[in-house]
Amino acid sequence: MNTFNIDNFISAIDQPAFADWITSLLPAINARLDPNSQRNFPRWLAALNSLPTLDTATSDLNQDAVTTTGQALDDNTLQLIKDGLMGLHPWRKGPFNLHGVFIDCEWRCDKKWARLAPHIDLSGHRILDVGSGNGYYCLRMLGAGAKTVVGVDTSLLYCTQFQAINHFTKQDQACVLPIGVEALADHRYQFDSVFSMGVLYHRRQPVEHLRLLNSCLIEGGQLVLETLIIEGENSQEMVPDNRYANMKNVWSLPTVPLLLQQLDEAGFSSAECVDVTQTTIKEQRPTDWMTFHSLQHALDPLNSNYTIEGYPAPIRAIVIAGK
DSSP states (O other): OOSSOHHHHHHHOOOHHHHHHHHHTHHHHHHHTOGGGSTTHHHHHHHHHTSOOOOEEEEESSSSSEEEEESOOOHHHHHHHHHHHHTTOOOOEEOEEETTEEEOOSEEHHHHHHHHGGGOOOTTOEEEEETOTTSHHHHHHHHTTOSEEEEEOSOHHHHHHHHHHHHHHOOTTEEEESSOGGGGTTSOOOEEEEEEESOGGGOSSHHHHHHHHHHTEEEEEEEEEEEEEOOOSSSOEEOOSSOBTTBSOOOOEEOHHHHHHHHHHTTOEEEEEEEEEEOOTTTBOOBTTBOSOOGGGTEETTEEEEETTSSBOOEEEEEEEEO
């Protein structure tokens, strides 16, 4: 199988400027795909290449679990699929149901998508998904009518997981590239929609991140931003000391008013918060496909409204803004 079928994605693009933009990123992409760039990468590639080639009759991108169906499979083939996919553990975003193998990921991302979907229209959109992970949302965006979706994520594991998923879903209109959004600064292309979900609080300078996202949008385009917040009616932020909910790289959590102010400072307009939801262990939890510590290990065992560090438990907001 073609390990990273970026060529398939480029050939499926019907806009020369878009294809040229992807092509301009190939040196950075190929540098990341060097087998020596990450010590576990050869093992992940072996797991990817162990997956059997199957005929996919349908790919349903509109179910809670992204689903593929096709030929009837014997137990040995099903085990080959499961073993190959399990070789890419841990699975953070999902769920997926690939030819009867159900990947019960740490995050029930379908719950977040259900909160977001009523507020967006992606028909015909060219989309950039920053911090896309394994591409679950990219595929849901295609299911919602997007024309093309480019995910970027620095994790080679997540990029390999997308390749494994797309080995079965066979969606040439989506791709997850193994680079960060910063790599786009010198190779700019403007999209109809930009998504940044679960990224902003990992940035030391959130307004600069928002400005970069703004530069990736066409005039009249939309930003879909999902991030951790704290409750409050004033423009203020919480700066965790060392860790927040067991995470080391959480730099600040704003109130919604401060987040809207940051978006305005970054050049966005008409920003609207469409959802605020506290994350629970029904949405984020350990499973057989992600056996490490999860949200339950980050919450105060006596009061789940607080983290083990004593901060307010994770609350996430979804904001939609225009350019």
